[in-house]
Amino acid sequence: MDEQVGYVLKKAASVLRSAMDNALRPLGLTVPQYACLELLRQQPGLSGSELARAMFVSRQSMNLVVKGLERRGMLTRSPVPRHGKALPTELTPAGLGQLAAANEAVSVVEKKMLAALTADAERRLCADLTACAAALSDLAGEADPD
Amino acid sequence: MDEQVGYVLKKAASVLRSAMDNALRPLGLTVPQYACLELLRQQPGLSGSELARAMFVSRQSMNLVVKGLERRGMLTRSPVPRHGKALPTELTPAGLGQLAAANEAVSVVEKKMLAALTADAERRLCADLTACAAALSDLAGEADPD
DNA sequence: CAGTCTGTGTCATCATGTTGACATGGGTCA
DNA sequence: TGACCCATGTCAACATGATGACACAGACTG
Numbered sequence: 254m255d256e257q258v259g260y261v262l263k264k265a266a267s268v269l270r271s272a273m274d275n276a277l278r279p280l281g282l283t284v285p286q287y288a289c290l291e292l293l294r295q296q297p298g299l300s301g302s303e304l305a306r307a308m309f310v311s312r313q314s315m316n317l318v319v320k321g322l323e324r325r326g327m328l329t330r331s332p333v334p335r336h337g338k339a340l341p342t343e344l345t346p347a348g349l350g351q352l353a354a355a356n357e358a359v360s361v362v363e364k365k366m367l368a369a370l371t372a373d374a375e376r377r378l379c380a381d382l383t384a385c386a387a388a389l390s391d392l393a394g395e396a397d398p399d
Numbered sequence: 400m401d402e403q404v405g406y407v408l409k410k411a412a413s414v415l416r417s418a419m420d421n422a423l424r425p426l427g428l429t430v431p432q433y434a435c436l437e438l439l440r441q442q443p444g445l446s447g448s449e450l451a452r453a454m455f456v457s458r459q460s461m462n463l464v465v466k467g468l469e470r471r472g473m474l475t476r477s478p479v480p481r482h483g484k485a486l487p488t489e490l491t492p493a494g495l496g497q498l499a500a501a502n503e504a505v506s507v508v509e510k511k512m513l514a515a516l517t518a519d520a521e522r523r524l525c526a527d528l529t530a531c532a533a534a535l536s537d538l539a540g541e542a543d544p545d
Numbered sequence: 546c547a548g549t550c551t552g553t554g555t556c557a558t559c560a561t562g563t564t565g566a567c568a569t570g571g572g573t574c575a
Numbered sequence: 576t577g578a579c580c581c582a583t584g585t586c587a588a589c590a591t592g593a594t595g596a597c598a599c600a601g602a603c604t605g
Contacts, residue, residue: 254441254453258521259415259509261528266412267455268532269405271539285591295400302553307400309413314592316554337600338553362538363405369530374523375404378531381524382407384515386414392508393417431561448583460562462584483570484583550603556596563590573580 258385269366276358280351285310285318287359290352293328293344300339327351404531415512422504426497431456431464433505436498439474439490446485473497 254260273284282290288308293299299307305315319342322328327348331341344352367375400406419430428436434454439445445453451461465488468474473494477487490498513521 254438255529256525257509258513258525258528259419259505261525261532262408262412262415264455265528265532266408268535268539269408272535273405275538275540283591292400300553309410311593312553313555313594317591334553334600336552337602338598339600340554359405362535363403365538366531366535367404368534370527374527377520378524378527379402379404379407381516381520382404382411383401385512386407386411388514389414389418389508389512392421392511393414394421429561446583457563458583459564459585463561480570480583482582483572484568485570486584546605548603548605551601553598553600555598558593558595560593561591563588565586565588567586568584570583571581573578575576575578 269362272362272366273359276362277355280355280358282351282355285314286322287352287355289315289318289322290327290344290348290355293342294349294352297343298335298341300335300341302339304342322348408531415508418508418512419505422508423501426501426504428497428501431460432468433498433501435461435464435468436473436490436494436501439488440495440498443489444481444487446481446487448485450488468494 270284273287277284277287285308289304292304292307301315301319302312304319305312308315319328319330323330326345328342328344331343335341370378416430419433423430423433431454435450438450438453447461447465448458450465451458454461465474465476469476472491474488474490477489481487516524
């Protein structure tokens with residue numbers, strides 16, 4: 254069973270998720286919340302739907318995450334649509350601060366996860382996983398649920 | 400962002416889950432249900448808790464999956480505990496038949512996912528993912544939730 | 546211009562999985 | 576033997592995410 258790619262993939266994703274949850278809990282952040290903040294740092298002004306697609310969840314779920322972070326003052330949603338009804342979202346200084354702390358915690362987890370891998374192996378792993386995801390993209394509903 | 404192992408890992412797992420859901424839907428099976436059947440084929444007599452651990456979910460969730468499959472006649476739970484309160488679970492002929500069909504569908508997905516990888520690359524991928532999971536196991540709650 | 550299509554935000558509802566709690570069976574050790 | 580600890584099955588409450596549906600803004604086409 255441990256030789257099935259699908260199984261070990263699920264196992265690795267599950268363990269990583271659990272480890273990140275534990276690392277982020279002291280900061281009062283969940284994994285989706287952290288991912289949302291990090292995405293907005295890299296690409297300020299993303300809309301809710303864009304965030305949802307980048308994170309492989311529905312835009313409804315992402316809406317809840319964004320609302321929660323907005324209520325806590327981590328980010329702001331421009332009240333004026335940018336293009337259609339898309340509301341640009343950006344980090345606040347408070348959100349940026351929380352994100353910095355979160356990145357430290359997450360970095361510890363990533364370091365530990367990749368400790369046994371060489372830099373080459375890490376690049377190869379990324380490339381292979383990306384190739385797997387790309388090969389399946391047309392079997393996965395022609396696109397993410399949202 | 401596509402160079403972060405954690406991100407591509409989540410992406411690959413998400414796409415694979417979605418593809419398997421689509422492949423199994425015509426058979427009336429969900430991914431957890433399929434995984435449960437396949438586990439029982441490889442290791443007949445597993446208890447609910449053992450199944451849950453192998454699948455990285457709580458024993459409560461697994462209990463629901465097992466109950467559903469039992470109600471549909473796919474498996475049977477021995478009414479007499481084997482060791483403590485552990486109830487051994489086994490596939491019925493009907494369950495074995497459904498599983499065979501499901502394995503065909505899943506095989507198509509796996510083949511497609513791994514099409515771009517050589518046999519060596521596939522083994523390497525499995526080994527690296529397993530190593531990552533093992534390295535994180537002590538950060539992930541000292542064990543699975545159940 | 547009217548009609549249609551796509552993308553977005555949002556609401557209500559539902560499915561799935563988790564946590565917390567409890568009783569029970571089995572083992573260990575004083 | 577009795578006290579303790581651990582694992583299991585099960586119930587209840589809760590959290591999270593998905594689906595379906597609706598309204599609206601923009602683009603494209605006849």
